[in-house]
Amino acid sequence: MTAAVVERKAEDFKSEVKVTWCPGCGDFGVLNATYKALAEQGYDTKDVVVVSGIGCSSRFPFFVSTYGFHGVHGRALPIATGIKMSRPELEVVVFGGDGDAFAIGAGHFVHACRRNIDMCYVIMDNAVYGLTKGQYSPTSHVGFVSKTTPTGSSEEGINPLMLAIASGATYVARGFSSKPKDLTKLIVDGINHKGFAVIDCYSPCPTFNKVNTFNYWKDETTPLPAEHDPRDRTAAITMALTDDPLYLGLFYQKEGDSFGDRVGARSTGDAAQTQALVEKLIAKYS
Numbered sequence: 001m002t003a004a005v006v007e008r009k010a011e012d013f014k015s016e017v018k019v020t021w022c023p024g025c026g027d028f029g030v031l032n033a034t035y036k037a038l039a040e041q042g043y044d045t046k047d048v049v050v051v052s053g054i055g056c057s058s059r060f061p062f063f064v065s066t067y068g069f070h071g072v073h074g075r076a077l078p079i080a081t082g083i084k085m086s087r088p089e090l091e092v093v094v095f096g097g098d099g100d101a102f103a104i105g106a107g108h109f110v111h112a113c114r115r116n117i118d119m120c121y122v123i124m125d126n127a128v129y130g131l132t133k134g135q136y137s138p139t140s141h142v143g144f145v146s147k148t149t150p151t152g153s154s155e156e157g158i159n160p161l162m163l164a165i166a167s168g169a170t171y172v173a174r175g176f177s178s179k180p181k182d183l184t185k186l187i188v189d190g191i192n193h194k195g196f197a198v199i200d201c202y203s204p205c206p207t208f209n210k211v212n213t214f215n216y217w218k219d220e221t222t223p224l225p226a227e228h229d230p231r232d233r234t235a236a237i238t239m240a241l242t243d244d245p246l247y248l249g250l251f252y253q254k255e256g257d258s259f260g261d262r263v264g265a266r267s268t269g270d271a272a273q274t275q276a277l278v279e280k281l282i283a284k285y286s
């Protein structure tokens with residue numbers, strides 16, 4: 001969607017719902033960056049749908065004054081896909097945790113990447129399950145001690161960037177919740193990208209992950225070198241594989257047709273028509 005030329009403020013996108021995350025949760029940084037990104041785009045609140053699964057991070061739609069859909073654990077992407085296919089004129093932005101994205105939702109993630117659906121997915125990656133109180137997650141490191149890995153995880157963590165690039169995502173970035181300016185730019189560019197934009201964002205959980213803290217990620221991360229060319233997929237893979245340091249920024253971007261372009265997605269934006277359709281479906285399955 002082309003952004004309207006209207007002056008907006010970050011406050012315009014704050015809902016009246018009290019944010020219930022723990023003090024110090026990294027997700028606050030992602031939320032503030034998102035308010036700024038939406039304001040920068042000049043959107044009306046009716047231009048955007050914020051979609052999530054289940055998790056602490058997935059409470060996101062409550063805190064944003066746009067349309068929203070708080071879905072089912074791991075199913076944010078199929079819900080978002082349906083919204084985008086039936087209302088392509090709306091900007092669909094998806095938020096959730098690393099458990100949501102890479103455990104129960106891993107299959108959906110791979111297929112959303114390969115379809116190249118025109119939406120932006122921000123994974124708030126804290127390398128732990130927050131909402132269910134501290135089990136290890138698909139991005140937890142080997143040796144991570146948690147309620148479900150009391151002697152330390154023996155599994156290698158998933159590399160979200162490698163998975164996204166290999167699966168066909170056309171905008172692949174890594175952010176950090178305590179770098180709000182950079183994160184806002186990544187979200188703005190991800191929203192404006194035509195195709196599936198994946199932003200894996202380090203977002204510490206100070207309550208249940210005492211290893212991957214703000215200081216840990218502050219020390220381990222550094223911006224991608226200025227000479228990195230995001231159009232170079234091989235270079236993007238090399239950078240994504242590097243873990244010392246962990247790079248932040250835009251790793252990979254490719255222009256081209258999105259899924260909606262290929263299937264000729266058309267809006268079903270007629271409210272009466274949509275209502276009739278929903279009633280028909282409810283009648284069919286009740």
Ligand SMILES: Cc1ncc(C[n+]2csc(CCOP(=O)(O)OP(=O)(O)O)c2C)c(N)n1
Nearest residue numbers: 054055056057073097098099100129130131
């Ligand atoms: C189908 C289903 N399975 C499991 C759960 C329990 N559950 C809720 S949130 C969650 C994981 C939360 O971790 P993550 O997705 O990383 O988000 P975070 O809370 O860390 O932001 C799990 C396993 C559920 N709600 N539904």
Ligand code: SF4
Nearest residue numbers: 021022025056130205
């Ligand atoms: S449990 Fe962790 S992820 Fe959940 S709100 Fe608290 S700090 Fe954030």
